[in-house]
Amino acid sequence: MVVHRNPDLSTFELTENTVAVFLTDNKIPLLHEEYGDFGDQGIALLQSADTNNYIKDYIVFDCVNEKIPTIEWLKTNYKGEQGFLKGIYITGSAFDSFSNDHKWIIELRELLAQVVSSIESVDLPPTVGVCFGHQIVSCAAGLKVDRNTKGCEIGMTNLKLTEEGKKIFPTGDGLWISEIHNDIVYADELSCGWQNLASTELCQNQSFYKPGKLLTFQGHPEFHKGVAKKVYLDFMQSGNVSEETYNRAAESCELNPNDGAFMAGAIMKLFKNEI
Template sequence: MKPPLRIAILECDTPPDELVAQFGRYGQVFRTLLEAAADNLGVSGFSKDDLKLSAYDVVTEQKYPELEEVDAVLISGSKHNSFDNDAWILKLVEFTEKLLKQDRVRTIGVCFGHQIIGRAAGAKVGRSEGGWEVAVLPVQLTEKGKEIFQQDTLSIHQMHRDVVFEYPEGVDALGGSPRCLVQAMYKKGKYITVQGHPEFHEAFVSHLVKMRNKQGIFNTAEAEDALSRAGQHHDGLPVAKAFLRFLLED
């Protein structure tokens, strides 16, 4: 795929108002990440100016790009359940199935988006018996994962208790963790996904953890544990660079 890369970001949720005021909606959050990755990719002549990014609210407005007008679709994370059958989720799954059946537009999935791609590809998705993964945690990479992310280890922000239980047919496993065996998937020329959040950072995650502690989603011990790891090194930028290399692959 040749630049410019026309990437449509499907916003499957909206951050809390305080985070929107600081960092924008998820379209802007991913723009910040992808532009930084483009400028650090090390590909001669390629920079953030070669990205043509657009955002679509698929929850409330339920708007989608025309496939002939984009080269890639990124499906964001969400507080919603990928296995639910709300009308907008079924519409998203149907759109994703359409993506997976064609061969030009490539797909990127992050957290909820990773699960939606899994569901659209026929894999089982649902609530993990292992419970939550929150804040910076290690992912054990496969040999293919080391190749794709161009490093031997991976640490990434997490914010989930739902998982993809199995790899769809024909997919390369990129990594796993004790509570989530399917952490990342790759299918050449089709899609790349991660269960974690490369777009998250300490301020973003700390706000979410404190908010969910007040809401009773995380107890105090869970919140304190997550906050103790929120500022640790994470590989969001290397993951985003892997996304871009995937899009630039022949």
């Protein structure tokens, strides 16, 4: 497995099955030395489910610094002669997906609007988004994303699966995932051909799915216990939640399971065109 970071796309050629990782946040010092950035954590998640080494290469695009591929590059490498581009993975982020204050967020939304459009998506790779990734894909599709009026959702959280969700995840009625977010997708009905796979009391739209094309999670399947607890600590130290809330979130990681492995398996199936 090889990771390429911000290669010069005018000369770089894909030669193996590849996933494009859209890195949408800066490094978190508390995490980076031990666990890397959100791109590294996403790659680790995918590798954990890639038992037959289907994906050989990963390209990390530093979106925050405007290293964003063009729609033409995505199309060429997905539908071209070789077709080595198997998927897009969009990381989490502390930024607001609906912000108009950052050029890179606006440009990424514009790109993703084409990626998820029912017409264009035929010629583009399947897309996975976690947390910010879930939200910005939703923004790009025209759904409302904003602050959650019910407050922050943080900790190891049990998702209630819809009937469609139960078909994708073999975990019974529920799915445990690490959550840490202030924003949610507001949508009572989905008119874009997507299905909602799960919900919680604080967030109705926890996971979107379109067969062969899209799988998103409001939570973080890539956060195992060690990562989750450090992210919660950083969130508390930055003044976003109280120490009491942090303690409850950290304890939830010890008391509850983490079904990230099931979600990683579903992501790999999407990239293999199996779901």
